[in-house]
Amino acid sequence: MTVASVAFTALLVMVGCGKNEGSGSAASNTDLVAAGKAVFDANNCARCHIVAGQGNPRGRDLTRVGADPKHTMQWLIEHVKNPRAHNPNSTMPAFEGKISEQDLKALGAYLSSLK
Ligand code: HEC
Numbered sequence: 437m438t439v440a441s442v443a444f445t446a447l448l449v450m451v452g453c454g455k456n457e458g459s460g461s462a463a464s465n466t467d468l469v470a471a472g473k474a475v476f477d478a479n480n481c482a483r484c485h486i487v488a489g490q491g492n493p494r495g496r497d498l499t500r501v502g503a504d505p506k507h508t509m510q511w512l513i514e515h516v517k518n519p520r521a522h523n524p525n526s527t528m529p530a531f532e533g534k535i536s537e538q539d540l541k542a543l544g545a546y547l548s549s550l551k
Pocket residue numbers: 476479480481482483484485494495496498501512515516519523526527528529531543547
């Protein structure tokens with residue numbers, strides 16, 4: 437076995453463990469967070485926001501947006517739907533009616549997981 441193939445095998449084992457982690461309700465939460473990340477990407481939130489160094493710094497850096505106790509899933513969903521409800525001067529576009537309720541829920545789970 438070459439060094440490269442050992443490293444590759446180790447990687448496969450790590451990926452496998454990550455998948456096993458989420459059994460039961462944890463699995464559905466992991467799935468929701470992953471679905472929310474896809475909603476974030478599909479709506480191009482990164483054109484104004486940075487998450488973990490990726491994106492544009494027009495809006496706030498969202499890398500740790502879920503760490504603030506005020507930022508509950510509900511608050512985050514409301515902010516995406518209508519940013520001016522929280523901040524009358526916000527220049528962020530309202531996504532109400534543009535993102536389905538189901539996708540907003542996933543997006544809220546994703547954003548609140550960022551901490
Ligand atoms: C045209 C630029 C733009 C786009 C696109 C955009 N945002 Fe924003 N966003 C902002 C700006 C500017 C702020 C800061 C002002 C405010 O509080 O609304 C902000 C604030 C936020 C906040 C509040 C952060 C905090 O700490 O208070 C969240 C959460 C957020 N955006 C999520 C999103 C998500 C999710 C998307 C994609 C669906 C998105 N944004 C798309 C510009 C944008």
